[in-house]
Amino acid sequence: MGLITSLPFFVVLPPLLWVHFRDNPFFLQTRPGLNARFFRILKFRTMHGNGRPLTGLGKLLRASSLDELPQFWNVLVGDMSIVGPRPLLAEYLPLYNVEQRVRHTVKPGMTGLAQINGRNRLNWDEKFGYDLHYVRSVTFMLDVRIILTTASRFLLVRKTDGSGVDVVPFKGNATC
Secondary structure, three states, X not given: OHHHHOHHHHHHHHHHHHHHHOOOOEEEEEEEOHHHOEEEEEEEOOOOOOOOOOOHHHHHHHHHOHHHOOHHHHHHXXXXXXXXXXXXXXXXXXXXXXXXXXXXXXXXXXXOHHHHXXXXXXXXXXXXXXXXXXXXXXXXXXXXXXXXXXHHHHHHOOOOOOOOOOOOOOOOOOOO
């Protein structure tokens, strides 16, 4: 259903991004998923390949979370779920303590409790807290609530910290 409802964006955005970046409109990155097995997450490109800062179009895509829409493909092929802890960078994996690794006992999600409760405004302790709360109390009704809250925020286009990058990189438990 997500792929179908986002189809207009898949018709418009790839050609627009191809022209804008003069490169592949998609961004692939390896992330740890269920049981910490790696998969390739798919997003719309928001930056030039040489690491230059976000362009105006890239900022708009991140602020609106439209850059995340290709992850419906990750859901379709079974790497991700609609709801779950967001897949973090692979480089963070060795920095997790035993409790934080519990987040990998469920599939990562396109949205989750941390996203609806502050997203990048949260510190790492809060993000992991929401992730672990979700893992320990996952229910169909909780998923429905998270999906409905995410949809309402997307449709209302509330101002969020949509930078799409962690404001402060995770350095391990001594500094989070």
